[in-house]
Amino acid sequence: MLCSCNNCHIKTIFYETLISNQLDGFCEARTELVLSKGVTFIRQGDEIKSFKYLKEGLIKLHKVDETGKTQIISFGKPMDFVSIHNIFAEKTYSYSVTTLEKSIICIFDLNIINNLVKTNGEFARKIIQTTTRSANNIISNSLDMLGRSMYGKIARVLLFFQEEIYFTYGFDLPVSRKEIAQYTGLSIETVIRVISEFRKDGLIKVYGKRIEIIDKKGLKAIYEYSK
């Protein structure tokens, strides 16, 4: 039997490791949730009760530090396991998760996942692999950010949305200037000024949220050159 959720990427991972009767139980235990833009469906401090997977859409992982400042940890796209960074290590979430676009998430009972880890070694390996890959990505991102100038940081964000999310010449930014500031560690005004400069220099066109990448090579050069 196939899942009702036929075009769900998560299956490509699990098909490889689960024998068919396990897969049946797995799919039946799934809940699908359609969320509109701007919904915070995981809150920092909440108890972890389920395993969540982003089937469609775009999300941000964010947290508030002790001083009350909000930081964006990373952006998540389909194939990312939303809750993976805390689920096996902690009892509560150390970050919140909010949709940036209309999104669909799949929710699995935690016990089922835990049982699969215990009884299916290949499944466990896959989970370990995915977890570490995802963590490695976040780590190299923040290390990368730490070493770059404001121009490099903003160029990186714009290129990220084009190359990894939208794949088109022009696109609507799913984040506000403020959110870019929270992600890069820059001030809002600096974010705006840099975007303005890129526009004046003919690297991009800007119509509010809409961005068009005119000189991609130039942007990349700025990103790479900005030690």
Added chain:
Amino acid sequence: MLCSCNNCHIKTIFYETLISNQLDGFCEARTELVLSKGVTFIRQGDEIKSFKYLKEGLIKLHKVDETGKTQIISFGKPMDFVSIHNIFAEKTYSYSVTTLEKSIICIFDLNIINNLVKTNGEFARKIIQTTTRSANNIISNSLDMLGRSMYGKIARVLLFFQEEIYFTYGFDLPVSRKEIAQYTGLSIETVIRVISEFRKDGLIKVYGKRIEIIDKKGLKAIYEYSK
């Protein structure tokens, strides 16, 4: 039968999950290596052939980026799984590892670990837990660093060595000013200047590598206040 390696912390983790005959094989497959200070025993790009564990000592994880600049990712102490971040996800190391003090590392054959993950669900769970915890630590560290001023960054480094490594009022810094710069993303001169200021303000005493924390509360306040 007990390991020859009786006081090795790694056993406390594995004892909980391995049944005794598994444990025997596990211990016999172990190689112990004593390394003096300043030895790079894992090199960025090397093929991953074994699972390495820091039994005693202190290490740094570091990498060079595309521009040739060296970054320090994190410092590792006993109980840290040195090679954990890449071992299950990649074929080669994406970072190097170097001893900062005389250290002892235990080396396990990769196949044995992989087999245990496959055949022992509890063991797999432990590995996942440890991996994610370790990754979460690095992530919160770099996010934390991203948001702080030079004073906050240096205060954090000094407090880290006191509170997590040496536990004493005074200690010898195991890293050079240059390495602190590579870890924080600051320039060498800035690192030196901030340390000097802390000294002038009576927060610490400095005799070359030797640091004594005079006003710990003050240092913490600087760290916490430095948004």
Added chain:
DNA sequence: CGCGGCTTTGATGTTCATCAAGTAAAGTGG
């Protein structure tokens, strides 16, 4: 309509890197 949040620009000041120069410390070969 008016309020609050997002965006933009300018003016100003702080934080930090870079350059230059010099001193101390530590390894190297005789």
Added chain:
DNA sequence: CCACTTTACTTGATGAACATCAAAGCCGCG
């Protein structure tokens, strides 16, 4: 052990990168 080289450390002067403060326009929403 000393002369020599190299590497680590330190300080000052300067400028660039970036934050903060202030003011104003825009836009959606009750």
